[in-house]
Amino acid sequence: MLIDTYGRVATDLRVSLTDRCNLRCTYCMPEEGLQWLAKPDLLTDDEIVRLIRIAVTELGIDEVRFTGGEPLLRPGLTGIVERVAALTPRPQMSLTTNGIGLERTAAALREAGLDRVNVSLDTLRPDVFQTMTRRKRHGDVLRGLAAAHAAGLTPVKVNTVLMRGLNDDEAPDLLAWAVENSYELRFIEQMPLDAQHGWKRDGMITAGDILASLRTRFTLTPEGEEKRGAAPAERWIVDGGPHRVGVIASVTRPFCRACDRTRLTADGQVRTCLFATEETDLRSALRSDAPDAEIARIWKLAMWGKKAGSGLDDPSFLQPERPMSAIGG
Numbered sequence: 001m002l003i004d005t006y007g008r009v010a011t012d013l014r015v016s017l018t019d020r021c022n023l024r025c026t027y028c029m030p031e032e033g034l035q036w037l038a039k040p041d042l043l044t045d046d047e048i049v050r051l052i053r054i055a056v057t058e059l060g061i062d063e064v065r066f067t068g069g070e071p072l073l074r075p076g077l078t079g080i081v082e083r084v085a086a087l088t089p090r091p092q093m094s095l096t097t098n099g100i101g102l103e104r105t106a107a108a109l110r111e112a113g114l115d116r117v118n119v120s121l122d123t124l125r126p127d128v129f130q131t132m133t134r135r136k137r138h139g140d141v142l143r144g145l146a147a148a149h150a151a152g153l154t155p156v157k158v159n160t161v162l163m164r165g166l167n168d169d170e171a172p173d174l175l176a177w178a179v180e181n182s183y184e185l186r187f188i189e190q191m192p193l194d195a196q197h198g199w200k201r202d203g204m205i206t207a208g209d210i211l212a213s214l215r216t217r218f219t220l221t222p223e224g225e226e227k228r229g230a231a232p233a234e235r236w237i238v239d240g241g242p243h244r245v246g247v248i249a250s251v252t253r254p255f256c257r258a259c260d261r262t263r264l265t266a267d268g269q270v271r272t273c274l275f276a277t278e279e280t281d282l283r284s285a286l287r288s289d290a291p292d293a294e295i296a297r298i299w300k301l302a303m304w305g306k307k308a309g310s311g312l313d314d315p316s317f318l319q320p321e322r323p324m325s326a327i328g329g
């Protein structure tokens with residue numbers, strides 16, 4: 001098991017498949033993009049599948065989420081999903097994506113064994129989308145969402161970040177739209193993980209702001225802690241149900257005590273937390289022909305050192321060197 005000194009057990013593995021992206025969301029990346037990882041530094045498809053196999057068969061991982069950067073840009077994605085689906089025990093598999101290209105790939109991904117998707121969409125307004133992502137791709141995302149739903153990658157979840165003065169007036173409209181389309185909407189508080197270090201605590205929209213805005217149009221009833229488990233999202237029942245809305249309040253209502261995640265970057269580094277400032281190298285072990293047991297040992301040791309919390313409230317908090325897009329959000 002991947003256990004830490006606080007008794008938490010990691011069962012959920014987030015795998016970043018690439019640090020590249022075809023959008024430039026302002027809270028994530030600068031307009032010019034970033035210095036991408038060099039191809040030889042990226043894990044190969046075989047290396048990724050091997051690490052996931054070790055995680056699933058030796059370390060108790062039962063859920064795998066592919067992310068990035070934009071994971072749909074990884075040419076071998078469908079093959080990776082297919083090979084992970086063939087593992088015993090078979091983990092649950094999901095994908096976090098900006099939705100561009102999902103229209104073309106949703107059915108094949110479902111066929112390969114993907115269970116669910118989270119699609120990021122911050123606005124219903126194409127002009128605001130262009131301002132927030134610096135690309136004219138709003139229609140692609142909406143079509144990707146519809147294709148995911150039609151392919152049975154359900155429940156389709158929608159991730160939304162609200163930014164002051166851009167889309168912070170849209171929360172009730174987004175929820176009405178999500179209810180109508182049977183998508184499950186989850187708001188994510190903006191975190192200090194952007195490459196350009198533009199996050200400011202007093203500039204962010206908090207969970208409190210989001211709930212107040214939603215309550216102008218909807219009745220929200222808390223779903224309760226027992227249902228939440230280790231899920232990062234706190235959920236509310238919308239207008240008596242059955243629809244739910246979630247808020248991931250990493251900044252104002254952190255959930256570190258229940259965290260069950262471990263992370264793998266596209267260049268083969270284990271991270272114990274989004275906000276970790278240390279990483280543990282698995283790629284060198286992979287490339288020096290270490291046996292599975294040795295790789296499992298290194299991974300366990302890394303998780304044993306997981307810190308109690310993100311440290312966001314600590315005056316000495318330092319933003320990790322890697323931005324969100326290179327960690328895997």
Ligand code: SAM
Nearest residue numbers: 027028068069070096097098120159190191329
């Ligand atoms: N490109 C994919 C996407 O956008 O869904 C996957 C990677 S992206 C880093 C994963 C999630 O992180 C997205 O929902 C995105 O909105 C969110 N995200 C990125 N930067 C963030 C930040 N600074 N604070 C909060 N969420 C952020």
Ligand code: SF4
Nearest residue numbers: 021023025028069098
């Ligand atoms: Fe790309 Fe996702 Fe970052 Fe937007 S949030 S720039 S889609 S990695």
